[in-house]
Structure formats: C-alpha cells, structure tokens
C-alpha cells in the first residue's frame with residue numbers, strides 16, 4: 001500500500017542520484033568542519049545539477065506544491081523525511097519535533113495538520129518515530145534535558161501507562177525500542193483523535209494514517225499501524241498489545257494477561 005505509493009519514476013531516481021553526487025562533492029569527508037560558505041556553495045551545485053537534468057524542475061515547483069504526504073517526525077538529524085523515502089522537494093509536507101509528539105494543545109502541529117489536510121489535500125499522514133530516539137530515552141530514564149523535559153513528559157506518560165510491561169524487558173535497548181514503538185502508536189492515535197481528522201473522515205475523506213518506525217542502524221522503515229475512517233476503535237489498543245507481546249517474545253518473556261491499571265491503549 002504505502003510501498004506502491006512510494007514507487008519512484010526513473011526521472012525522480014535520476015534526481016536522487018544527482019543529490020547524492022552533490023553531497024559527495026570534492027571528496028570531502030562527510031559533515032565535519034563545514035562552514036556556511038560550504039553550504040551555500042553546495043546549494044548552488046545541487047540546484048545546477050537538478051536544473052541540468054530537469055530544466056523546468058524549479059520553475060514548476062515554484063508555481064504550487066501538491067504533496068500527497070504529511071510527515072510528522074522527530075527532529076533528529078539522522079531521520080530526514082524526504083531522503084529516507086526518496087521523495088523530492090514538493091512531495092512531502094513536514095512537521096518535526098523532539099520525539100515526534102502530537103498533542104491537542106500544540107497549535108503548531110495542529111496548524112500544520114489542518115493546512116495539510118484541508119488546503120493541500122494530502123492523502124496520507126505519517127507519524128514516524130525511530131529507534132534509539134534521544135527524546136524517548138530521556139522520557140524512559142527520566143534524564144533531565146532542560147525545557148524539553150516538559151515536552152517529553154508526553155512520552156513519559158506513555159511509559160507510565162505501560163511501566164510494568166516495559167520494565168519486564170531485561171535490556172536497555174529492548175525497553176527503549178518498545179517505548180519508541182508505543183510512542184508512534186500513541187501519537188498516531190492522537191492524530192486520529194483530532195477534530196481535524198475526525199471532521200475530515202466524517203465528511204467522507206479517504207485520508208490514511210500510518211505509524212512508522214525507522215531503524216537508524218539499517219535505514220529501514222517499518223509500518224507499525226495503519227488507520228483509516230473504517231478502522232475499528234480498538235485498533236490502537238490491539239496494536240500496542242501486539243507490539244508488547246512481540247517485544248516480550250523477542251526477549252524470551254511470556255506475556256502476562258493484562259490487568260487493570262496496566263492499559264495498553
């Protein structure tokens with residue numbers, strides 16, 4: 001489903017190659033000690049490379065944007081929305097914050113969501129988390145970061161809801177992986193519960209919601225949950241339960257039956 005939408009044309013693939021070629025310009029060792037002047041020069045070369053292959057690319061793009069996807073992801077520099085799914089400028093509308101959190105009091109995120117759905121008419125909303133997320137780790141370990149502690153409190157609330165089940169996993173990595181996944185599921189649920197999405201679905205919109213997690217170690221995305229207007233109300237809870245069971249099985253733990261006060265919603 002999502003894979004078919006992401007299928008790229010030969011022309012798009014060519015421009016991705018161009019981007020890669022520009023990034024490796026001059027055989028510079030990646031990323032270290034670059035100045036602002038370097039970035040401006042690389043930008044000129046990137047634009048020239050794209051224009052040489054597709055002369056009308058920027059002229060066409062300047063007329064309008066018609067992205068089919070809204071991406072709500074983590075601010076982590078290792079998880080750039082366009083690059084990891086092979087999308088070009090103009091193809092994905094992006095909102096990012098620490099730990100890809102969606103809360104109904106965040107006017108920034110809600111404004112992006114409403115604009116994307118009602119004006120850009122995106123067909124897919126993606127919440128993308130990633131393994132080894134620093135924001136999620138801070139929530140899990142109650143590490144003090146500063147002002148961001150108040151933001152990651154939303155993730156800590158998810159940990160608190162699932163504490164007994166997460167803490168049964170013996171490794172730090174295993175516990176963090178599971179909380180990263182549960183965070184994606186909860187944040188996608190929060191998207192589905194906004195008045196923006198509920199109104200869109202009530203009006204007959206076919207908009208699809210996808211919860212993804214990205215592996216920093218292998219560059220692969222995994223779809224954890226998919227919601228649409230016909231999804232059963234308990235889909236989120238069932239997905240969280242499945243992820244917990246999978247994590248326990250991976251750690252060799254037999255999952256206990258759910259008990260009151262340990263909701264998986």
Ligand SMILES: [Zn+2]
Pocket residue numbers: 074075076098099100130132133134135136
């Ligand atoms: Zn992160």
